[in-house]
Amino acid sequence: MIRAAQDAAQATRDFRPEEIGVVDNTEPLFVQEASVHQREMKLRIPFESPRGRFDTLVRFYPSLTFRLADGSLVTGRGECSPLSAPWYSYECHNSVATALGYLIPSLTAGGPGQAPVTGIDSFIRRYRWVQGHPTAKAGVEGAYWDAVGKIHGMAVSRLWGGSRQSVETGTSLGLEPTIQALMNKVAIAVEELQVARVKVKIKPGRDLDYVAAIRARYPAIRLQVDANGAYDLFRPAHLATLKRLDEFNLMMIEQPGPNDDIIDHARTLAGLATPICLDESILGLAHARHAIELWKQYSDLTKLVINIKPPRVGGYFEAIKIARLCFLNGVSVWCGGMYESALGKTANVHFSARAEVDLPGDHVSLAPYFVDDVADSPRYGAGRLRVPTGPGWGLGHPRGL
Numbered sequence: 001m002i003r004a005a006q007d008a009a010q011a012t013r014d015f016r017p018e019e020i021g022v023v024d025n026t027e028p029l030f031v032q033e034a035s036v037h038q039r040e041m042k043l044r045i046p047f048e049s050p051r052g053r054f055d056t057l058v059r060f061y062p063s064l065t066f067r068l069a070d071g072s073l074v075t076g077r078g079e080c081s082p083l084s085a086p087w088y089s090y091e092c093h094n095s096v097a098t099a100l101g102y103l104i105p106s107l108t109a110g111g112p113g114q115a116p117v118t119g120i121d122s123f124i125r126r127y128r129w130v131q132g133h134p135t136a137k138a139g140v141e142g143a144y145w146d147a148v149g150k151i152h153g154m155a156v157s158r159l160w161g162g163s164r165q166s167v168e169t170g171t172s173l174g175l176e177p178t179i180q181a182l183m184n185k186v187a188i189a190v191e192e193l194q195v196a197r198v199k200v201k202i203k204p205g206r207d208l209d210y211v212a213a214i215r216a217r218y219p220a221i222r223l224q225v226d227a228n229g230a231y232d233l234f235r236p237a238h239l240a241t242l243k244r245l246d247e248f249n250l251m252m253i254e255q256p257g258p259n260d261d262i263i264d265h266a267r268t269l270a271g272l273a274t275p276i277c278l279d280e281s282i283l284g285l286a287h288a289r290h291a292i293e294l295w296k297q298y299s300d301l302t303k304l305v306i307n308i309k310p311p312r313v314g315g316y317f318e319a320i321k322i323a324r325l326c327f328l329n330g331v332s333v334w335c336g337g338m339y340e341s342a343l344g345k346t347a348n349v350h351f352s353a354r355a356e357v358d359l360p361g362d363h364v365s366l367a368p369y370f371v372d373d374v375a376d377s378p379r380y381g382a383g384r385l386r387v388p389t390g391p392g393w394g395l396g397h398p399r400g401l
């Protein structure tokens with residue numbers, strides 16, 4: 001019984017920054033000014049969704065100016081990267097604008113006499129009363145880390161305990177109406193961009209034949225699929241299709257079933273040889289713990305992978321905690337993308353510099369997402385992106401912000 005209680009305590013513990021190699025700020029920081037720049041950005045390739053086609057995305061850039069004890073001022077910026085409508089989660093342009101209307105005033109509440117921020121926990125405590133809205137919160141937290149990096153003269157990746165100078169990166173390819181259309185895109189990704197791995201979206205009816213065609217032409221590439229919850233884990237025909245994907249030596253099947261059903265991903269799919277990756281199901285450290293406990297019970301932890309998107313879990317500190325918990329349990333992780341502009345993408349690259357992030361992320365696309373971006377993306381070559389080394393995000397002053 002005592003052993004069981006100890007195991008449970010280990011499984012439910014939180015992490016403090018110093019326990020997980022994060023260099024936090026301990027100087028008193030006074031929030032001088034908090035604001036948001038909002039920018040409608042034209043997509044180079046329109047975003048296709050089941051409900052239509054969209055040419056632009058709005059990106060929100062929280063900006064925080066801190067006053068230090070010596071009176072000097074430092075400004076940091078983050079990015080909120082919602083989709084235009086609530087397809088991926090309940091968050092969208094409108095929900096992020098609404099949430100920022102609560103988050104930003106919370107940072108300056110108390111006026112000039114407010115107590116200073118003395119670390120990430122005291123920063124997050126200011127807006128923790130707002131329930132949900134992880135994408136909005138991640139953008140606000142990003143501004144904090146950018147500022148702290150500038151104060152310490154360090155790249156954010158180093159603040160976060162990242163040791164890599166470059167990170168492996170793959171690409172994510174959307175659903176295509178024909179196998180040939182998909183193969184044309186796979187060819188660019190593999191032969192021209194030389195990405196570290198290819199991920200393709202699947203759904204019932206556009207799965208086995210598409211994956212088989214890629215495997216026939218490229219037997220050795222690292223390949224994974226993402227279903228965004230399109231399969232019914234109680235429908236025998238769907239389960240049979242997922243089992244047949246074992247024939248293609250995939251790195252993982254990402255989010256085959258519903259977002260709110262972690263248990264059937266563990267239990268019902270335990271018979272698959274291919275690891276299952278959770279994306280939409282994991283909204284924070286607690287869900288990662290639930291998944292780990294369920295895979296221990298019903299499956300095998302080598303068959304669990306977690307796609308950590310900082311905007312989906314409410315910020316970078318939570319993302320780092322999830323990465324650490326997974327590492328301690330032998331679970332592989334990687335960092336997915338949400339159509340971030342160069343600022344948000346760079347933040348994801350800094351996060352991916354941590355050793356626990358051991359699989360390639362979704363950081364490159366066949367063409368830049370936006371016609372006119374706010375900064376240059378990190379330098380790419382042969383499946384790797386350089387981690388910027390300058391203070392903060394290492395981007396200099398973003399254009400137009």
Ligand SMILES: [Mg+2]
Nearest residue numbers: 226254255279
């Ligand atoms: Mg996904």
